[in-house]
Amino acid sequence: MKVNKKNNRLMRLLTLASIAAVLFAFVLEFNYTPSFILHSFTAVVAVFLIWYLIGILQLANEAPSIQTPFSILLGISIISVFSNVLFIGTQSTGAFGILNAILVVYVMLATFKIKNPEFLSPFRFLGVALVVAIAFKLSAIFFIGTRDLQIYVKFVSLLDILPLFAILRIINKTGRILHSNMAPAPSDQLTA
DSSP states (O other), X not given: OXXXXXXXXXXXXXXHHHHHHHXXXXXXXXXXXXXXXXXXXXXXXXXXXXXXXXXXXXXXXXXXXXXXXXXXHHHHHHHHHHXXXXXXXXXXXXXXHHXXXXXXXXXHHHHTTOOOHHHHHHHHHHHHHHHHHHHHHHHGGGGTTSTTHHHHHHHHGGGGHHHHHHHHHHHHHHHHHHHHHHSOOGGGSOOO
């Protein structure tokens, strides 16, 4: 995906909409079952956001070895979205959780190898946020059989906001860089 001001604004809006959808789904989990549409929306938005992050890494001239984990995560996310849409109500997607956890660790390790100083901190925050979110989700396995499992799982689903905030931080940083690079140089400005 091309990284420009228009796409940056669109990705910022999609990220904010996804954060709102996660919060809305969290509220619905206490009274109702959140709709399949909300979860599908956030999954599709995640695919576009990962695709945009790859574009940002290309804009920053990062090595292909840093872009590769994001590309693999993009591919697995696309497969996961299609399998969730095509096989609604089946348990055919259980392996995606473990595979996703392994890829998240791979992505986190890649974020610590970023050379561009402007994107170093935001991408590291993204890597740590992804690992924290997946670690708490996987820790729900150890609570099976306890009476607090349902409450724990409901609050763990709220952790999906952490990576979204990290991505929003990266998108905002990219917007500032695009704005400063596209602004006319002082010698090009007209004075009245």
